[in-house]
Amino acid sequence: MNFDYLEAFMYVVRFKSFHKAADALYLSQPSITARIKGLERELETQLFTRQGRGVTLTAKGKEFIPFAEQMIRTYQQSKQKLQTKTDERKFTFGANIITAQYVLPHFLRYFQEMQPDLEYDVVCGGNESMMEAVSRNEIDIAFVRQQGKELDDLIIRPFLDNSILLVVHPDHHFSSTLQYTAHKIAREPLVFFECGAFNWNLVHKIFEAHNVKPTIRHRVGNMEVAKSLIVNRAGIGFLPKLAVKKELESGELRSIDVSHLMNFNQQIEGVQSVGNPLSLPIERSLLESVKLFEQQSSLISAH
The missing domain is CATH 3.40.190.10 (Periplasmic binding protein-like II)
Structure with a gap:
């Protein structure tokens, strides 16, 4: 079975679109369409049905996925075995x-x-x-x-x-169900963690937009120090979601909704x-x- 057909099939499955699959493979959409039609001819069955600009797998198409994955895996493994390059990098x-x-x-x-x-x-x-x-x-x-x-x-x-969250100690008087103003947040002692990994200008813009100066009590460049200060009630702070995931799950920290002030989606x-x-x-x-x-x-x- 043609490997290009299988590859095109799995990309269309992933993107649910002939056009997006073509972009991902750096091919034209007619090329993707031709490969899918070629595969359908070999299998003598229809694999996709069109829905507007997208496509949906048929029942037979869904059944074919694990077989396609296995054939691709076998092809890749055999190719690696045959290519005995001594300088192959990790x-x-x-x-x-x-x-x-x-x-x-x-x-x-x-x-x-x-x-x-x-x-x-x-x-x-x-x-x-x-x-x-x-x-x-x-x-x-x-x-x-x-x-x-x-x-x-x-x-x-x-x-x-990895959106930015406003996090507080669970006993802090802020309620997770209320939406606080920038002025209210600015009056609280802030633990301000700043590094090059995220766009911290968003945090500054909250206070600039409302013409208020935040009470920055601690400026730190280490994430664990910032979290420890908030856990120990030294202040509240804006931290990236993935970095505080463990503390939010364990209940050591609680997040406060500030989506009404700024789009913190990252x-x-x-x-x-x-x-x-x-x-x-x-x-x-x-x-x-x-x-x-x-x-x-x-x-x-x-x-």
């Missing part, structure tokens, strides 16, 4: 410091279970240095702060939600080079590892 992850500390240890546990034979390195650094290393093909994929821009030589995709993005695309098995393992990481967080929160 797979390399890159991440900014916060992502490396609070996400990768959990995420990589799932990834390693899916890719037990893959050797990999982890490189940590600032967002800009990570992106430059990806451009030079020194890193296969880097996880960095949301960029808000597109670059010709890089593929940038959302990876995990993403950790996966960045890879256009000239160094990930193999389909690696990409699927990455996506599945993210899903398991998020599901585990939800299960812990439920308890």
Whole structure:
């Protein structure tokens, strides 16, 4: 069976769109359509039905997914066995410091279970240095702060939600069900953590927009110190969601709704080079590892 047909099928399954699958594979939409039609001819069955601009799997299409995955996996494994290069390099992850500390240890546990034979390195650094290393093909994929821009030589995709939260000690007089004004928040002693991993200008803009000066009691450059100060009631603070996930789940900290003041939605993005695309098995393992990481967080929160 034609490997290109299988690859096109799995990309359409993932993106639920011929057009988006074509963009991801750097092909024209007619090429993707032709490959899907070729696969359907070989299988003598319809795999997708169109719904507006998107597509939906047929019942037979859903049944075919595990077989397609197995054939792709077998193809990749046989290709690796036949290519006996002595200089083949390891797979390399890159991440900014916060992502490396609070996400990768959990995420990589799932990834390693899916890719037990893959050797990999982890490189940590600032967002800009990570992106430059990806451009030079020194890193296969880097996880960095949301960029808000597109670059010709890089593929940038959302990876995990890392919105900024206002967090307080659970006994703090702020209620998680109320919406407080910027003036009210500014009167509270603030633990202000600032580093290059996130767009902290958003926090400053809250107070600038309301012409009020915040009461910054502690300025710290270490995340654990910032969390410890808030846990020990030294003040309240704005911290990234992934960094305080454990404390929110355990009840050591509580988040306060400030969405009415500013859009604090931020993403950790996966960045890879256009000239160094990930193999389909690696990409699927990455996506599945993210899903398991998020599901585990939800299960812990439920308890």
